Amino acid sequence: MKTKNNFKFLFLALLSISFMLTFGANAQSDDKYGTLERPSDIGDGSFDNFKNSAFDTYFNVGKLDENLKKVETNLIAYKKDPKNIDFNSLKTDIKSLNEINEALPKLQTEVASLKGKSEAMVKDAKNIKPVTKSPKAVKNTDKSVKALDQANDRLKILVENQKTALVTAKQLLGNN
Numbered sequence: 347m348k349t350k351n352n353f354k355f356l357f358l359a360l361l362s363i364s365f366m367l368t369f370g371a372n373a374q375s376d377d378k379y380g381t382l383e384r385p386s387d388i389g390d391g392s393f394d395n396f397k398n399s400a401f402d403t404y405f406n407v408g409k410l411d412e413n414l415k416k417v418e419t420n421l422i423a424y425k426k427d428p429k430n431i432d433f434n435s436l437k438t439d440i441k442s443l444n445e446i447n448e449a450l451p452k453l454q455t456e457v458a459s460l461k462g463k464s465e466a467m468v469k470d471a472k473n474i475k476p477v478t479k480s481p482k483a484v485k486n487t488d489k490s491v492k493a494l495d496q497a498n499d500r501l502k503i504l505v506e507n508q509k510t511a512l513v514t515a516k517q518l519l520g521n522n
Contacts, residue, residue, distance in 0.1 A: 379408025382493050385486045393483050396467050400490035403456045407497040410446050410504055417442050418511055424518050436519055443512045450505055457498045464491045
């Protein structure tokens with residue numbers, strides 16, 4: 347009887363672990379934006395945290411970028427045919443633009459903070475112990491810096507595009 351209960355427990359434990367691994371892997375693969383992919387961890391907390399923070403920021407910029415593009419698409423359609431403006435949708439677009447505006451400074455601060463750490467991370471990656479982790483640490487750090495550079499470049503464009511879109515949306519809204 348004990349053996350049967352032990353097997354049940356073992357089976358449930360293995361099933362739970364397999365679900366966690368499956369859904370945990372899928373959670374990271376849901377982060378898609380641009381051409382960069384999040385590298386795998388190397389097993390060193392400081393490098394893995396830096397890499398994950400850099401790519402989280404990169405993907406958050408991507409989400410804002412995608413949201414702004416959706417709003418801009420709506421605004422273009424409204425400008426082409428002002429008689430068919432859906433004012434509820436336009437108000438939702440304005441709300442999205444305001445949310446983007448609130449998120450931008452935080453992301454700019456995150457990028458600046460991580461970029462400040464990047465030089466030290468690059469130096470430390472070359473000296474990581476054990477030495478066998480060094481090549482992957484250097485590679486991950488370089489990819490992280492590239493993600494931060496791309497996020498920073500896109501943030502500059504997002505700031506301007508968000509302002510322009512908000513002005514356009516408010517003009518279209520008029521007195522409604």
